Amino acid sequence: MKTIIIIFALFISSTVLHAQFEVSSEFYRYSDDNIYNSAFKVSDNIYNTALNGAYNFSSNKNTLQVYNQNSMNYYQENIGTSSFFRKYGLADNLRLSDESQLNLGINYSIKNNREVFTLLDFTQISTYGNMRYSFSETDVLTGGYIYNYNNFNNFSLFSNSVHKTFLRFNSSFETETSLMLSCDLSAKLYSAELGNPASQAYQLNLYAQVGQSIAENTGLSLYFQLKSNLSQVTRSFVYDNTLFYQDELFNDVFSNEGYETGISFTKLFSSTLGLKAELVYTKRDYSMLPVLDFDGNIIAASRIDNQFGFGVEIQKDLSSYFQSLSAHINWNYLHNNSNDTFYKYDNQLFSAGLDYAF
Amino acid sequence: MKIIFILTIMLFLAQSVKAQDSTTVSVKKEKISAQNENNRDPLIDKKMKDDVFIDKDGDGICDFRTKGMSFEKLKRRNRQGPGDGKGKGKGNH
Numbered sequence: 265m266k267t268i269i270i271i272f273a274l275f276i277s278s279t280v281l282h283a284q285f286e287v288s289s290e291f292y293r294y295s296d297d298n299i300y301n302s303a304f305k306v307s308d309n310i311y312n313t314a315l316n317g318a319y320n321f322s323s324n325k326n327t328l329q330v331y332n333q334n335s336m337n338y339y340q341e342n343i344g345t346s347s348f349f350r351k352y353g354l355a356d357n358l359r360l361s362d363e364s365q366l367n368l369g370i371n372y373s374i375k376n377n378r379e380v381f382t383l384l385d386f387t388q389i390s391t392y393g394n395m396r397y398s399f400s401e402t403d404v405l406t407g408g409y410i411y412n413y414n415n416f417n418n419f420s421l422f423s424n425s426v427h428k429t430f431l432r433f434n435s436s437f438e439t440e441t442s443l444m445l446s447c448d449l450s451a452k453l454y455s456a457e458l459g460n461p462a463s464q465a466y467q468l469n470l471y472a473q474v475g476q477s478i479a480e481n482t483g484l485s486l487y488f489q490l491k492s493n494l495s496q497v498t499r500s501f502v503y504d505n506t507l508f509y510q511d512e513l514f515n516d517v518f519s520n521e522g523y524e525t526g527i528s529f530t531k532l533f534s535s536t537l538g539l540k541a542e543l544v545y546t547k548r549d550y551s552m553l554p555v556l557d558f559d560g561n562i563i564a565a566s567r568i569d570n571q572f573g574f575g576v577e578i579q580k581d582l583s584s585y586f587q588s589l590s591a592h593i594n595w596n597y598l599h600n601n602s603n604d605t606f607y608k609y610d611n612q613l614f615s616a617g618l619d620y621a622f
Numbered sequence: 623m624k625i626i627f628i629l630t631i632m633l634f635l636a637q638s639v640k641a642q643d644s645t646t647v648s649v650k651k652e653k654i655s656a657q658n659e660n661n662r663d664p665l666i667d668k669k670m671k672d673d674v675f676i677d678k679d680g681d682g683i684c685d686f687r688t689k690g691m692s693f694e695k696l697k698r699r700n701r702q703g704p705g706d707g708k709g710k711g712k713g714n715h
Contacts, residue, residue, distance in 0.1 A: 402676055434678060442677035475682035477675070483682020530681045540681075 284322070290314040290335075292592075292617030299342065301598075303606050309340040312617070325359045344379035364397045367408075382418070384513060389413045394430075402436040415455075421499055422510050423455040440477035447471070452518050454499065465518045466494040481532040486525075493521045498552045506560070509553055520548040520569075536581035544573040555604040569602045588621040 294310040318331035333351040353371030360366055373388040394408025410428040430448035437443075447470050454463040473487035498519055501508045511519035526544035533539070548569045555564035575596040582589040598611040675684050 401674055404678075434680075436674075436676045438675065440675045440682075440684070442675075442680050442682065444680045473680040475677050475680040477677075477682050477684065481683060483677070485681045487680070528681060530683050532683060 284320045286316075286318040286320070286621065288314075288316045288588075288619065288621035290617060290619050292615055295614040296611070297613075298609055298611040299339070299345065301600070301607075301609055301611055303608050305609070306342065308342050308345075311338045311340070312336070313338075327357045329355045329357075331355065344381055346378050347381070348374075348376045350374045363399075364395065366393070366395050368393045385417045386514075387415045387417065389415075404434045406430075406432045406434075416514065419501065419513070421454075421456055421501060422514060425453045425455065427451045427453075442473075442475040444473040444475075445471070450518075452497075454497075463497060464495065465497045467518055467521070468492045468494055483530045485528045485530070487527075489524045491521045491523065493518065493551075496521075496552055511550065511553060519553060520550045522547040522549050526573075536584070538579045540575075540577045540579075542573075542575045544571075544575075546571040546573070553604075557605070564603055567602060567604045567607065569600055569607060571598060571600045573598045586620075588619075590619045592617050592619070 290313065292312040294312065295307075296310060297307040298305045299308050299310070300306055312335060314333065314335035316331065316333045318329050321328040321330075331351075331353050333349075333353075335349045337345075337347050337349075339345040351371055351373045353369060355367070355369040355371075358366045358368075370389075370391045373390070375384075375386050376382070377384050390410065390412045392408060392410040394406055396404060396406045398404050408430055410426075410430075412426040412428075414424050414426065416422045428448055428450040430446060432444065432446035435443045447468070450467045450469070452465040452467075457463060468491075470490045470492075471487065472489075473485060475483055475485045477483050496518065498516065499510050501510075501513075509519070510516045524544065524546040526542060528540060528542040530540045531538065546569070548571070550567040550569070553567045554562045555567050557563050573596065575594065577592065577594045580591045582591055592615070594613075594615045596611075596613040598609075598613075600607060600609050600611075602608050677683065678685050
């Protein structure tokens with residue numbers, strides 16, 4: 265009898281734990297014909313594995329989540345490019361009323377690379393707070409603040425803090441149309457003072473998206489994003505007689521301005537099978553990045569890119585075969601036209617993978 | 623004769639019971655209908671709520687019908703930090 269009680273108690277406790285403890289994993293294989301997105305095409309197969317865990321402390325009005333994410337990108341041929349990524353975080357969701365909720369969070373991320381790429385290792389501390397208010401079932405306003413501290417361990421020159429505030433409005437209409445409007449203002453402050461007064465950059469982003477249902481489980485979406493640098497600054501680094509700009513090492517979002525527009529088509533064939541196709545055009549103006557030829561001579565004052573992208577993704581929910589299992593197949597094509605010959609490139613990326621959660 | 627009489631009585635009783643049932647059902651329906659005018663059936667309310675078009679991610683598909691399907695996962699995975707090391711940097715090509 266005692267054994268039965270213990271087994272019953274274990275069963276009950278495991279059921280409770282199952283409700284509070286979440287684990288998910290992913291496995292993807294990418295076939296990328298231009299892994300560095302440059303005129304010098306280098307192709308490789310990349311294997312991405314991820315294991316994420318979260319524990320929820322829930323009450324009627326509050327959910328506190330402790331989570332951990334781990335992922336690895338393994339490059340089959342260019343092993344030195346492989347990297348590890350970890351994130352630890354706390355996220356709190358407080359329901360203030362039926363209409364409003366407050367989200368607060370903090371997380372710490374680490375990216376470690378291999379071989380010469382350890383120069384690109386970084387850590388990040390990120391905190392955020394946002395408030396979501398529902399005027400009605402279909403109209404929601406969200407506003408918030410994000411602070412990121414980006415520390416480049418081997419390039420302290422580039423370490424910076426980013427402050428970002430945003431406001432976003434979502435609305436859906438009886439015509440089966442949805443509207444999303446958002447704006448955000450970001451400021452980047454370099455940590456290391458170099459006696460240069462221009463150590464701060466400000467950027468404004470405006471975003472509008474319209475979605476329209478065109479048939480049962482079929483949707484079209486159109487978006488436009490405008491990115492404008494209110495003030496700009498970038499830093500560079502000389503190594504081995506070569507000048508490296510921050511954007512070329514760390515993909516600095518503050519390095520360019522311009523616009524992006526795209527259209528997407530989404531079709532759900534059933535509750536378990538979906539298709540999405542997307543066409544995107546992006547114009548980027550890198551006003552502080554001079555164009556160099558392969559001998560290092562400046563041939564234009566600033567780099568300008570025009571990029572076309574096309575992608576198709578198919579998702580299949582396989583939970584009928586195995587709990588919370590889903591499969592994804594993706595094909596992306598990029599064509600980047602730049603006045604800098606180094607950045608004139610095409611890129612095709614095939615990926616296939618499985619997601620699993622329990 | 624006795625048997626026919628008994629069968630007739632039974633048939634009459636059966637019809638009477640059926641008529642009574644119909645009346646009862648009819649009354650019940652009216653009662654439910656009256657109740658619903660004041661306080662709708664929660665199941666009906668839920669169905670109506672599900673039919674409200676809400677599209678949080680702006681893809682043109684009602685979110686109630688896309689539960690479990692998310693095309694944003696891949697995008698999220700590709701946004702892992704401030705830099706990916708692509709560029710002219712030494713060793714990158």
